[in-house]
Amino acid sequence: MRTKDLMELVGNPDFISGIYNYCDRWCERCPLTSRCMVYASEKEDEDSDPASRDINNAAFWQKLTSIFEQTREMIAAWAEENGVDLNDADAEAAIEEHDREMQDAQNHELAQAAENYAWQVSKWFEEELGMQTSDDSGAEAAALSSEHDDSIDEATEVIRWYQFQIAAKTVRALMSQDDEDEDEEELGDLLLKHSDGSIKVALIAMDRSVSAWRVMQIGLPDKADSILPLLVALEGLRQSTERAFPNARDFIRPGFDEVSPDLIQ
Numbered sequence: 001m002r003t004k005d006l007m008e009l010v011g012n013p014d015f016i017s018g019i020y021n022y023c024d025r026w027c028e029r030c031p032l033t034s035r036c037m038v039y040a041s042e043k044e045d046e047d048s049d050p051a052s053r054d055i056n057n058a059a060f061w062q063k064l065t066s067i068f069e070q071t072r073e074m075i076a077a078w079a080e081e082n083g084v085d086l087n088d089a090d091a092e093a094a095i096e097e098h099d100r101e102m103q104d105a106q107n108h109e110l111a112q113a114a115e116n117y118a119w120q121v122s123k124w125f126e127e128e129l130g131m132q133t134s135d136d137s138g139a140e141a142a143a144l145s146s147e148h149d150d151s152i153d154e155a156t157e158v159i160r161w162y163q164f165q166i167a168a169k170t171v172r173a174l175m176s177q178d179d180e181d182e183d184e185e186e187l188g189d190l191l192l193k194h195s196d197g198s199i200k201v202a203l204i205a206m207d208r209s210v211s212a213w214r215v216m217q218i219g220l221p222d223k224a225d226s227i228l229p230l231l232v233a234l235e236g237l238r239q240s241t242e243r244a245f246p247n248a249r250d251f252i253r254p255g256f257d258e259v260s261p262d263l264i265q
């Protein structure tokens with residue numbers, strides 16, 4: 001997409017500002033696609049010349065070059081607007097600091113527990129249903145699908161969608177929390193807690209995963225015992241996360257937690 005087109009999208013009043021910052025990126029199932037700028041820009045790219053998505057086609061490389069140019073333009077525009085000198089050695093220091101913060105967040109016990117859960121999920125699907133990856137339908141899973149109703153497929157999709165996202169959102173929240181702690185004295189109550197918004201997405205992912213695992217237990221009674229440790233791990237993680245972020249559930253996510261003005265009489 002050209003920078004000009006992107007800027008036109010940014011100006012569209014139908015879009016809810018920042019809605020994509022606190023969503024689960026499951027656009028296929030999102031009720032607010034028509035209010036989301038990210039969805040609109042991705043859709044516009046998808047609808048463009050199919051040759052530009054073929055890696056063997058020159059159009060693909062031309063498109064990549066054009067994206068590179070646009071990205072440079074946008075970074076330069078952002079840097080100018082925000083008074084950042086991209087040639088300053090501090091830009092490199094800031095990136096190093098960011099990497100350090102990410103490492104600390106990844107080593108946090110909540111992030112570690114979330115990551116362990118994700119790998120336990122992969123192991124369970126591989127050992128119990130013969131599914132190597134989330135895209136793999138698995139021999140046993142295919143057989144089970146023909147014997148059971150769609151609820152098993154649905155539950156599998158939900159668990160697989162969120163399995164790594166819980167850890168990713170937790171790391172993001174921990175990193176934001178670090179910055180907020182530094183700014184808190186200065187901004188006090190006015191501070192917008194991005195960490196609460198990010199962790200709320202992780203908590204919702206946990207809630208939905210717990211429900212999906214329960215559906216699996218009911219639909220596949222012979223797997224109920226092997227599912228139990230996963231449910232216990234997830235519930236423990238959910239409770240620890242709520243203790244660490246006591247205000248997260250109250251965070252109002254743009255679009256998703258707001259009452260539409262159309263519904264107010």
Ligand code: SF4
Pocket residue numbers: 019020023024025026027028030031032033036037038039
């Ligand atoms: S808000 Fe909805 S449409 Fe937009 S990126 Fe998130 S899931 Fe996708």
